[in-house]
Amino acid sequence: MEASTEDIITATKKANAYNFINELPNGLNTIVGERGAQLSGGQKQRIAIARALVRNTALLLLDEATSALDNESESKVQEALDMASRERTTIIVAHRLSTIRNADKIIVLSKGKVVEEGTHEYLMSLNGEYFKLVTNQVVDREIGEFEEEENKKHVFRKLKSKVSVISGDDNKFSDAADEEDEMGTVSFFQIVKMNSPEWFQITIASIGSVITGFAFPIFAISTGDLVGILSGTDDVVMRSETNRICIYFLAAGIIVGLSTMTNIYFFTFAGESLTLRLRSQLFKAMLRQEIGWYDRKENGVGALCAKLSGEAALVQGATGQRLGTIINSMATLSLSIGLAVYYSWRLGLVTMLFMPFMLLALFMESRLLRQDETANLEAVKASMKVAIEAISNVRTVASLGAEDLFHEKFTRELTVQQKKNLRNSHIRSIVYGIARGITFFAFATAMFYGGYLIIDGTPYDDIIKVSNALILGTVSIANALAFSPDLRKGINAANSALQLLNRVPNIVDAPDAHEKKWKEGTIEYSNVNFSYPTRPSVPVLKNLNLTIFDGKTVALVGSSGCGKSTIVQLIERFYDPNSGVISVDKENIVDMKVSSLRSHLGIVSQEPNLFDRTIGENIAYGDNSRDVSKEEIIEAAKKANIHNFVSSLPLGYDTRLGGKGTQLSGGQKQRVAIARALIRNPKVLLLDEATSALDTESEKVVQEALDKAKEGRTCITIAHRLTTIQDADLICVIDKGKLAELGTHQELMKGKGLYHQLYSLQGH
Ligand SMILES: Nc1ncnc2c1ncn2[C@@H]1O[C@H](COP(=O)(O)OP(=O)(O)OP(=O)(O)O)[C@@H](O)[C@H]1O
DSSP states (O other): OOOOHHHHHHHHHHTTOHHHHHHSTTGGGOOOOGGGTTSOHHHHHHHHHHHHHHHTOSEEEEESTTTTSOHHHHHHHHHHHHHHHHTSEEEEEOSSGGGGTTOSOEEEEETTEEEEEEOHHHHHHHTSHHHHHHHHHHHHHHHHHHOOOHHHHHHHHHHHHHOOOOOOOOOOOOOTTTSOOOOOOOOHHHHHHHTGGGHHHHHHHHHHHHHHHHHHHHHHHHHHHHHHHHTOSOHHHHHHHHHHHHHHHHHHHHHHHHHHHHHHHHHHHHHHHHHHHHHHHHHHHHHHSOHHHHHSGGGSHHHHHHIIIIIHHHGGGGSHHHHHHHHHHHHHHHHHHHHHHHHOHHHHHHHHTTHHHHHHHHHHHHHHHHHHHHHHHHHHHHHHHHHHHHHHTHHHHHHHTOHHHHHHHHHHHHHHHHHHHHHHHHHHHHHHHHHHHHHHHHHHHHHHHHHHHHHTTOOHHHHHHHHHHHHHHHHHHHHHHHHHHHHHHHHHHHHHHHHHHHOOOSSOOOTTOBOOOOSSOOEEEEEEEEOOTTOTTSOSEEEEEEEEOTTOEEEEEOSTTSSHHHHHHHHTTSSOOSEEEEEETTEEGGGBOHHHHHHTEEEEOSSOOOOSSBHHHHHHTTOOSSOOOHHHHHHHHHHTTOHHHHHHSTTGGGOBOOGGGTTSOHHHHHHHHHHHHHHTOOSEEEEESTTTTSOHHHHHHHHHHHHHHHTTSEEEEEOSSGGGGTTOSEEEEEETTEEEEEEOHHHHHHHTSHHHHHHHHTTO
16 A cells, blocks of 8 residues: 655655655655665665655654754654654664663674573663663763863864965866756767677678679579570470579579678677677776765666666677668669569669658658667666666665555556567568568569560560569568568667767866875865756855865764765765865875875765675775785784684684675674774775664774774764764764864864753753
């Protein structure tokens, strides 16, 4: 049963998602990108909570459901979840113990076993594992609160006085969403040019095709001759003449056989080479594009995979054997016409009167195909997108019981395509019918007129030769026509492939871009304005000014969706600001080579993405500029507090992770990602909620490791749990894309502003 809009609105209100959705230009109809990439972490979680609430099930499973929320949202969502859980059985998995304090029963697990069970009060009185976990969290907070931070104040003053503004705006902003890549048309010759490295094979294959194409007209002549011989009266002459014709047939068979073999082999070779090259070039071109390009809805995983698998192969339809068929038909047709004119030009001319009609039928057919092929291709892509989305999120699909919904969606997309195909085939079949029928009308006319010519003295075997040659010539056109759907598909696919290959990404190295030599490493955001290309009307950062000094740790805090992760993404140059400058050592980052800039940045993000490789390889991926030794991998893993776990696995560092690292817990994934960032030895460490999925114990150890890793490095850290960033040299409070407050923990607490409010909301 589908939820009504009111139910959805009520659920979004309960999950505290209503306001931010309402502010989006398309409201509930906003497209959120694949895996919700166009939402902030907290927004995604709130929508997931709303989705769970809308189902109104008897059992509610909350697996760290509020971990990515800021305090304000968390307390509101928590209220909603509390209300929802009152009416149903609820299982909560949480690291933040304050969120489960009121649970009817708390189960403490250690190494896969239940070690304690009971209410909060009971478990506290036991003074056991649970007590340890709770007190660990409290002690953490208190240490943060009472620490004397005189020298930090000094640092802050220094920092603050250095926040300065660089005027000038030399960032070019191009709105990727507006810049719609026009589907240009590619000529057949441009496609053949794509096959240019295989020109030698194509030439040989074409010669083979021409020879094969001559086969039918020669057959027509020989048959005509045979009819002439058979009408003779001398048996001996007839015998020797038929033998001669048989030898001709035999020789023709051998030549045609060999030429067909040659043309099929070499055209296939050329076609396959093209597909291989195209796939590799397309994939390279995809990886070259800026992140904003992937945000566009037409560039989802499904569509791009379809491009790589389907379209790259379809281009072959416009070259390879199709090209062979066309050359073959043209050879047949021209020789047939030539022979017809030679043997009886008058009969040839009469039959050729049918040519305009034949061509008209051909033209109509190709036009019909051109109109519908693009739509067809889009429909296949649409259904593939649904399938890929469902399969890659199969856990969510299963838990939501949305199998039928996705199946229905998939079938609907296919039906649209099938209807289009059927409509095409009706019209196409009529056009095909006419094209074939015309051949026989031409034959009838040729015979009728041929009768008169025989009376006038034209040998009747010539009439047979001319009409046969023309019939076979027309049949070869029909063949070319039958293959032309593939040709059109090939041209469409080539269009779309060339469009991608020729696309210049919005974020590229400037012609005089240089390698970044890291001197001081001071990062400055000056008057930065930014909105995501897919939502140009929603400003995310508004005139942001921020300086991050070398070796300092700067924490970004603020409510969910205020733009913290965006600030980090801009320094990585995943996007360029609409206006304003981001600089390192007073050099605009757009003047540096993107790869060089990124090589100095190590990121650990909210949702660490791991590859379906071994743990060792996943860690080594952190630095692709060199061969990372096993010792270094182990060292990084130790620092990230994951070594003990990895060595306890039977295959250790050679353990393969499933797709997206599904075989690890959230905390383990995060620690592998931390190890991956550490191996890079980056100048700047970007921690976007890096420890949010860790339990208190490993968070503490990882935090220590991160503290060590931060030494001598600039660090930008984002955290909702304010206790984790109290030690930061500078805390920047971001509010709705603007810098609202700046200072150390103590200063901000004294200021009693937004930070103080956020801090108090966490129950301190
Ligand atoms: N790729 C994207 N395309 C369009 N809008 C986006 C995209 N990514 C994020 N946004 C929007 O930009 C705003 C800021 O997002 P951002 O991820 O920077 O927030 P955040 O402060 O890090 O939030 P959280 O604490 O929840 O992670 C949000 O409103 C979000 O919906």
